[in-house]
Amino acid sequence: MEVGCMVSGSILLYGTVGSTLNGLLTGSLYGLMALGLTLIFRVTRIANFAYAEYITYAGYAAFAATAALAGGAGGAVLFAAGLLAAALVGAVASLLSDELAFKPLWHRGADPLTLLVASMGVAFVMRYSLLGLAVSANWPLQVQPMVGNPVLATIGGLSYISGAHVAAITAAVATAAAMHLLFTRTKTGKAMRATASNPVLARISGIDIYYIRRLTWLLAGAIGGLAGFLYSYYNPLNPETGWQVLLWIFAAAIMGGFTFYGALVSGIILGLAESLASFYLNTFFGIDTAYSPVIALIALVLVLLFRPEGVIRLEAHMLRRRA
Numbered sequence: 284m285e286v287g288c289m290v291s292g293s294i295l296l297y298g299t300v301g302s303t304l305n306g307l308l309t310g311s312l313y314g315l316m317a318l319g320l321t322l323i324f325r326v327t328r329i330a331n332f333a334y335a336e337y338i339t340y341a342g343y344a345a346f347a348a349t350a351a352l353a354g355g356a357g358g359a360v361l362f363a364a365g366l367l368a369a370a371l372v373g374a375v376a377s378l379l380s381d382e383l384a385f386k387p388l389w390h391r392g393a394d395p396l397t398l399l400v401a402s403m404g405v406a407f408v409m410r411y412s413l414l415g416l417a418v419s420a421n422w423p424l425q426v427q428p429m430v431g432n433p434v435l436a437t438i439g440g441l442s443y444i445s446g447a448h449v450a451a452i453t454a455a456v457a458t459a460a461a462m463h464l465l466f467t468r469t470k471t472g473k474a475m476r477a478t479a480s481n482p483v484l485a486r487i488s489g490i491d492i493y494y495i496r497r498l499t500w501l502l503a504g505a506i507g508g509l510a511g512f513l514y515s516y517y518n519p520l521n522p523e524t525g526w527q528v529l530l531w532i533f534a535a536a537i538m539g540g541f542t543f544y545g546a547l548v549s550g551i552i553l554g555l556a557e558s559l560a561s562f563y564l565n566t567f568f569g570i571d572t573a574y575s576p577v578i579a580l581i582a583l584v585l586v587l588l589f590r591p592e593g594v595i596r597l598e599a600h601m602l603r604r605r606a
Contacts, residue, residue: 295566300438302562303555308448310554311455312514314547316528317535318458319377319506321546324536325466326479326499328395332402333380335525335532336409337373337504341511342520343413344372346426366512373508374501380405381500406526414522425519432517447517454513458506459547466543475499530576534583540593549593553579 320334348368349361384405388398417424436444466472477485478492486492514524535553539545557578564570586593 297438298562298566299559302558304438304444304448306555306558307551308451308517308554309558310551311451311547312510312550313528313531313535313553314550315451315455315458315513316507316510316532317539317546317550318455318462318543319503319510320532320536321539321541321543322462322499322503322506324541326475327381327385327389327496328479329385329398329402330395330533331385332399332529333405333409334377334402334503334507335529336406336413337376337380337507337525338511338514338528339520339522339525340376340409340413341369341373341508342515342524343417343422343426344508345369345512345515346422346520366509369512370505370508373506373511374504376409377500377504377507378497380409381496386496410522410526417522424521426521427515427519445517447513450516451513454509455547455550458509459543462502462506462543471495471498530583531579534579534586537583537591538586538593542593545593553582556582 316335316338319337320331323329323331323334345365345368349365352361352364384401385398388401393401433446434443435446435449438444464472466475474485474490474495477488477490478495482492485495511524514520514528531550531553535550536546538549538553539547557575560578561572561575564574565572
């Protein structure tokens with residue numbers, strides 16, 4: 284009996300450690316994905332459902348780049364090539380979607396609801412265009428960039444810390460800090476805030492609002508590209524990957540009050556809650572881990588019902604103290 288309890292305790296301990304590490308990885312990626320969406324919303328006020336497709340396009344671009352160089356390039360070269368291709372394609376896809384769809388509607392005076400519905404249409408067009416391209420190019424519907432994911436440390440022989448953990452957490456924290464500093468400490472950031480507040484007044488004041496808008500979409504797309512590459516770094520990719528993670532992207536952004544640090548922290552909280560709750564519910568009650576998306580959905584519904592302005596407003600507090 285004592286041995287059985289000790290074994291069960293060990294399994295529970297290592298399962299908890301493994302779930303925590305997995306939650307940190309996925310949570311960092313949720314936060315990183317939410318940063319680009321947050322940037323777009325803060326400057327243009329568009330709740331862009333098509334943002335998830337930039338992530339998918341970026342993942343496929345990384346796959347194509349690494350596959351083309353896989354014959355004679357080392358791991359570092361493959362990593363750099365995949366990352367560059369993903370960021371570039373994400374940025375271009377983001378900018379083109381604004382130039383071809385959102386900006387013309389904005390010029391016609393479209394309200395936020397119209398732009399939100401338009402973003403759904405853009406998402407459908409992008410998703411199934413990519414699916415058609417993948418089928419015509421004979422790409423497998425489940426792809427992964429040809430970049431290794433080295434194990435850096437093991438815990439108890441069951442859990443491990445990999446290169447994906449380090450890359451995802453580092454990228455998420457660095458990007459959130461960079462976006463916060465850009466938005467609050469630079470002239471470009473002040474121009475972004477002015478454009479978001481009143482585009483007409485900003486233009487009269489001498490701000491090139493069209494340059495600011497293009498820069499916003501390029502940066503957001505590049506962030507989505509980085510997230511898409513890191514997501515496919517350890518996880519299979521298919522044409523509906525963006526749609527599959529869209530719930531967590533919006534949940535992290537909304538819970539964070541559409542602030543950069545808030546989106547990062549909310550993403551990590553969602554990742555940890557999903558991973559740990561799934562493990563415990565499966566271990567003690569036999570509930571299938573396939574129900575894990577319900578956790579993010581419940582969190583999103585509760586936030587929208589009781590605190591629609593977001594539960595984490597770190598940047599707002601910082602700005603009030605500075606004022």
